[in-house]
Amino acid sequence: MPELPEVETIARDVRPLLEGAAFQSARVLKPDILRGVTRSAFERALAGRVVRAVGRRAKHLVILLDDGRRVVIQPRMTGSLLVTRRGGRRDPYAAIEARLSTGGLLTYRDVRRLGAVHLLTPRAWERYTARIGPEPLEPDFTAQRLAAALADGTLAVKKALMDQRRLAGVGNIYANEALWRARLDPSRAARSITAGEARRLHRALRTLLSGAIRRRGTTVRDYRTGTGEAGEYQSRLDVYGRAGLPCRRCGEAHRIAVTHAIDARATYFCPGCQH
DNA sequence: ACGAGGTCCTGCGAGC
């Protein structure tokens, strides 16, 4: 499930293949993934446009066109973006295909189609990005800013971490991992996190997310990089998916537990060392 | 203002 490191990996993979290339044509094969734009309007908008930049904001891929508009792709659970040579086998899960002037084919595929694709004017993009919280890997994201994002919440700290208005890009896997690293109980009220704990969590988040980017993301099931491969970080996970296994800090003394008490999501934690 | 729960969607694995 693409979170920040996965979307960043996809962006880095497709960037050199897209920037400077023109879309010759685009076809929307599964129109229900489009938001706020019709199939025909989307296809017309892409035709002839040159890609000026490819980036990431939170868990969204952002393709900046030469007319200032942006194609914003939110892969959610099972979305992936891939550039291939043309003439390959038909992908039954392809939602959008766009032919490139370089001879390549850009495909957005999404098995469950929970993803969303927007076409945004500069003004609409400003409104869109303003609703998302700070980027945790930006240099100006300090422990104080993290503490501020958590300060007003009676909700569980894990849920606060995953709230995209408070903090950008963290989903279920990395929220579990960051809280284990910071030795914090996921069910703690967000506002109960002290300044010192926020510093621990801040450090945990930054090292975790940058480490996961270096390993090209975490593939549990569906996630693929921009070159169609699995990520490499799944073998490094400390808690996610490790229910019943010994805690990597406590050893045999404590085993990883799983609960669905927080927002009905799978929460993995060590009862021995997370408080 | 908050939490709880529903919704979208399809593949997969557990269980009978």
Added chain:
DNA sequence: TGCTCGCAGGACCTCG
């Protein structure tokens, strides 16, 4: 073996 069913869950929604 073949079927049903629940689960995976990010973001958004409504309801109380």
